[in-house]
Amino acid sequence: MAATESDSHQDSGAYTALDREPLVLNNRSFGWITNRICGIVENKQPFGWWVLFIPSVILTGIMAFCFVYLIATGVGVWGQKQPVDWAWDITNFVFWIGIGHAGTLISAILFLTRQRWRTSVNRAAEAMTIFAVMCAGLFPAFHVGRVWMVWFLAPIPNANAIWQNFKSPLLWDVFAVSTYFTVSAIFWYLGLVPDLATLRDRCKPGIRKMMYGIFSLGWRGANRHWSHYETAYMLLAALSTPLVLSVHSVVSFDFATSVVPGWHATIFPPYFVAGAIFGGFAMVLTLMIPVRSIYGLHDLITPKHIDNMAKIILLTGTIVGYAYSMEFFMAYYGANPFELQTFKLRGLYGPSTWYYYAMFACNVFAPQIFWIKKMRTNLIAVMIVCMFVNAGMWYERYVIIVTTLERHLTPGSWRVFHATWVDITTFIGTFGFFMMNFLLFLRFLPVIAIGEVKGVTPAADPHAGESHEHGVQEDDAMGYETPASTYPGGVKPAATAA
Amino acid sequence: MSTTLKRVHGYLAEFDSVKDLYHAAEQVRDQGFQRWDCHSPFPIHGLDAAMGVKRSTLPWFVFFGGMAGTSTAFIMQSLTQSTFWSDMGMGFLEKIAETYPTVVQAKPTGFVTLPAFFPVMFELTILFSAFTVLFGLLAFIGLPRWNHPLFTSKRFEKFSDDGFFMSIEARDPKFSQEGTKSLLEKIGAKNIELVEDDI
Incomplete structure (x- = not known):
């Protein structure tokens, strides 16, 4: 077939100036992509997986112990005392819920804006969202004190004839977070269905095949199905986009609608959303850079992906820096003596100023090295900055919540907060819980959206030039064998043409 | 077999x-x-x-699913936490719900309360829409x-x-x-x- 005018430049082999960077390196074939990603699930996990998994399970156990201890003893085992009634628990809640936002940003907003590079990272980022929201939900649930009464948050008719106060931002939060979790889970699962079918078709008959079979719903890749599926996927993206912006806005309402100096700020919703995306992307990179090297996904998660995410961190980090400065400026310019005093105590001479400086250094200054391209492509530099951001975002919430309450309106009740061992171990335990879930996800589900990645390769374009029709099927660097059962008749063909 | x-x-x-x-x-x-x-x-x-x-005609179904969420949230909140329906002359609806508004810090419970219900209305719109997407899709494709x-x-x-x-x-x-x-x-x-x- 003669190459047309429009695709002749692709046939020439060399990339011309106008070509986009390929999203899958080395012109990999569909078969290679399937093998590489399914191979992670089908083969023994590398040593690194166990090194991370065992401590994660232990930490999850410690977390469970801390919660049991709390239930058995009372919320007093946490360090909060008047006037600091919200401390590490709410800090951790906001921290974890913020982490989730990057997943939805990648899966929904980048989908609507046709950012095709999202395909390599969206699955893992969405999984991260779900696990982060699970961690987040634990803290307010236990913070209510009597966790067995937590069903009072749900609008269920009850014998007391008492209904929830729908005018309270705390109840808005219940709806926002539970909707966020549910919609994220639906979105994630819908994206998984075709890939579960891939795993199903590669499995030998048995319990695994049955489980993948049930969860892939009998998917047969029919175009009449894809047509509805793509519409459904786009609808979910369009629904998730305002949802993700609303969730952290509603979280910020917990503070912004109060009359506490330092909390009562109209800048909070956009400031929280930017911070959430900022911290979330740092966590995506923290997870994906090791995953990429442990599982050899260098052709799928390319330097371009990391570069793009580093740019988003730089942008949102700078927005956050602007918000910090503007908050301080408004405290000065707003001529409210209580607000100004709160900020003086927060940043200049209060008891916890070092948290404020740590926050500023980690969130505003550390990402600025991403202006340099060399730093965005240097994985070690990226990892170091992400660690700073992960820590910095926790400090940010601590500064907003705790340092504000420590110096409340009545100087007579001022008290400095000290975390107890339960506070600290519970928080560390949630990291174990998060990691354990993520590692189990790596173990049982495809970490990269197989179908979507195939869809962005040149060979997936029905109007592409001849040279792209078949990608390159090379030997797999990880040595994953294609299971014989995937070939017709169960027999592997003698040789495949390169 | x-x-x-x-x-x-x-x-x-x-x-x-x-x-x-x-x-x-x-x-x-x-x-x-x-x-x-x-x-x-x-x-x-x-x-x-x-x-x-x-x-696909799925978006039409999702639109009505979303509207169902909006109305559910509005009715649930206004019936249980405001005097909106009595003010509109339909107090019998509030009698059916057998509830009365929880007054917090002497904040009003009438018509002016409605803006406080918007966040939950928004969230339930999204929630019901997402469920309509999921189940509507499965119905459309027969899986x-x-x-x-x-x-x-x-x-x-x-x-x-x-x-x-x-x-x-x-x-x-x-x-x-x-x-x-x-x-x-x-x-x-x-x-x-x-x-x-x-x-």
């Missing part, structure tokens, strides 16, 4: 590439077939037009189902890896065992297979 009686489900044919499938689909569409489909590991851009598949005749073909397993297939069902009025096979051969299909189903 297998019985001696078999029913012809239709033809399953394989194509070498996205491009071949795309151009083959255009020709099958032009022949006027109705009950046929293409199977691919990922959605192929433009194949809907090549197959003559109409745009989940336990099995399908196409899965009797061993070769068909490749559809989720790198295989591009076309299936033409015997139920199609234009189907004929000989004619359809020669059509598939003409449009470049490989490995044409007659799929049979246990009765």
Whole structure:
């Protein structure tokens, strides 16, 4: 077939100036992509997986112990005392819920804006969202004190004839977070269905095949199905986009609608959303850079992906820096003596100023090295900055919540907060819980959206030039064998043409 | 499991590439077939037009699902936490709900309270819409189902890896065992297979 005018430049082999960077390196074939990603699930996990998994399970156990201890003893085992009634628990809640936002940003907003590079990272980022929201939900649930009464948050008719106060931002939060979790889970699962079918078709008959079979719903890749599926996927993206912006806005309402100096700020919703995306992307990179090297996904998660995410961190980090400065400026310019005093105590001479400086250094200054391209492509530099951001975002919430309450309106009740061992171990335990879930996800589900990645390769374009029709099927660097059962008749063909 | 009686489900044919499938689909569409489909590991851009598949009407259902969420949230909140319905002269509705507003810090419970209900109305709109997307999609595509005749073909397993297939069902009025096979051969299909189903 003669190459047309429009695709002749692709046939020439060399990339011309106008070509986009390929999203899958080395012109990999569909078969290679399937093998590489399914191979992670089908083969023994590398040593690194166990090194991370065992401590994660232990930490999850410690977390469970801390919660049991709390239930058995009372919320007093946490360090909060008047006037600091919200401390590490709410800090951790906001921290974890913020982490989730990057997943939805990648899966929904980048989908609507046709950012095709999202395909390599969206699955893992969405999984991260779900696990982060699970961690987040634990803290307010236990913070209510009597966790067995937590069903009072749900609008269920009850014998007391008492209904929830729908005018309270705390109840808005219940709806926002539970909707966020549910919609994220639906979105994630819908994206998984075709890939579960891939795993199903590669499995030998048995319990695994049955489980993948049930969860892939009998998917047969029919175009009449894809047509509805793509519409459904786009609808979910369009629904998730305002949802993700609303969730952290509603979280910020917990503070912004109060009359506490330092909390009562109209800048909070956009400031929280930017911070959430900022911290979330740092966590995506923290997870994906090791995953990429442990599982050899260098052709799928390319330097371009990391570069793009580093740019988003730089942008949102700078927005956050602007918000910090503007908050301080408004405290000065707003001529409210209580607000100004709160900020003086927060940043200049209060008891916890070092948290404020740590926050500023980690969130505003550390990402600025991403202006340099060399730093965005240097994985070690990226990892170091992400660690700073992960820590910095926790400090940010601590500064907003705790340092504000420590110096409340009545100087007579001022008290400095000290975390107890339960506070600290519970928080560390949630990291174990998060990691354990993520590692189990790596173990049982495809970490990269197989179908979507195939869809962005040149060979997936029905109007592409001849040279792209078949990608390159090379030997797999990880040595994953294609299971014989995937070939017709169960027999592997003698040789495949390169 | 297998019985001696078999029913012809239709033809399953394989194509070498996205491009071949795309151009083959255009020709099958032009022949006027109705009950046929293409199977691919990922959605192929433009194949809907090549197959003559109409745009999904799912968004309409989702719109009404979303509106149901908005109204549910509004009714739930206004009935239980405001005097809105009594103010509108429909106090009997609040009697049915058997509840009274919780007054916090002497904040009003009348018409002016309504803006406080917007966040929950928004969230439930999204929640109900998302459920409508999920269940609407499953209803539209007729899944989940336990099995399908196409899965009797061993070769068909490749559809989720790198295989591009076309299936033409015997139920199609234009189907004929000989004619359809020669059509598939003409449009470049490989490995044409007659799929049979246990009765």
